[in-house]
Amino acid sequence: MSVREKRRAAALDRIADHMLAHGLADSSLRALAQTAGTSDRMLLYYFAGKDDILVSALGTIATRLGAILHTALGGPCSADPEKVLADMAGIIRGAAVRPYMRLWLEVTILSSRGEEPYRSVAGQIADSFVALVASRLAIDNETIRQATASRVIATLDGLVVLDLVGREHTATLALGVKGG
Amino acid sequence: MSVREKRRAAALDRIADHMLAHGLADSSLRALAQTAGTSDRMLLYYFAGKDDILVSALGTIATRLGAILHTALGGPCSADPEKVLADMAGIIRGAAVRPYMRLWLEVTILSSRGEEPYRSVAGQIADSFVALVASRLAIDNETIRQATASRVIATLDGLVVLDLVGREHTATLALGVKGG
DNA sequence: AAATTCCTGTAGCAGCCGCTACAAAAATCG
DNA sequence: CGATTTTTGTAGCGGCTGCTACAGGAATTT
Structure with a gap:
């Protein structure tokens, strides 16, 4: 790895910190440069x-x-979607992951405006989320497994939205029932 | 209603059109003024x-x-959360309502940064969504009704996110299964 | 040592942004 | 009609944005 590549990677690390802490909207070149220790x-x-x-x-x-x-x-994996949902919700709704989800929603907005490269990036992230949940589901039928994973991801995304608008209580309530 | 109030209301109507069509990010004062026919x-x-x-x-x-x-x-109302979810998804995912949901997510982002007045606004909108779904649920036990409505709203919000990142297929798939 | 290439600071561009000072026009009132 | 208030256009402020031209220093190559 050349010096240039090292510095690039180091800058990216600091920039990632800043983006997680402050979001895309507060990530101007000058702001990112400052946290990265350059211009x-x-x-x-x-x-x-x-x-x-x-x-x-x-x-x-x-x-x-x-x-x-x-x-x-x-x-372990589980055949029960509710179990997988509860497990993942416990992780994703935690303080450590919330900045990631906020950023993910910001990219979602950019994507919805059709702006490349964010449209592609957002789509890939969504796919990888679904794949991750699918890998946690012990369901034989592949079609049902994919559909169930999609459903779990949809619910998880919704819980994140509720958390972001300060309705943590509503999100927690939603985790307590089975239907819908 | 005074002339001033009439013009204010008329401007708001056009501004609402613009915001639905272009989103918060493209709603500068000058852009809004142009669509409203003023300065x-x-x-x-x-x-x-x-x-x-x-x-x-x-x-x-x-x-x-x-x-x-x-x-x-x-x-009619229904005691089956899946039924209510499917009904509302059919409406909310339609082309007519999607602009509203995109805007809703943009406000969510602003809210998550703690910026008033968007934090309050977003919270109220979320509450009214839950209340709307609750009013469609024929469930006697009030606690369960609220929790179920919360769950339905979470799933709906998640479906919207999937739609916005161009994963309509994933969202539709998620509607086809019951669990999670 | 000279020449060339790589790195980086300074300064600034053109274009937005929300907002405002000032003054002229227009409407209203005595 | 004159005086006052309400409405509006012009012009511009200070600040931010992504980005770039230029030049000088540093490192490397010949």
């Missing part, structure tokens, strides 16, 4: 442009989240 | 500031959505 001028020397920075940092962030989830999901 | 100068004459404009327009938008939902939800 906006240098950021644009290491990266092709702001989009390149953000997308690269989102990659770093996705890797981090993958590691967190992999560590936290140590238990 | 940014006049907008700030009618309103206290940008926040006042946006929050007032969100009120108009909430009223519109309420009317849409009230009209579309003509059928």
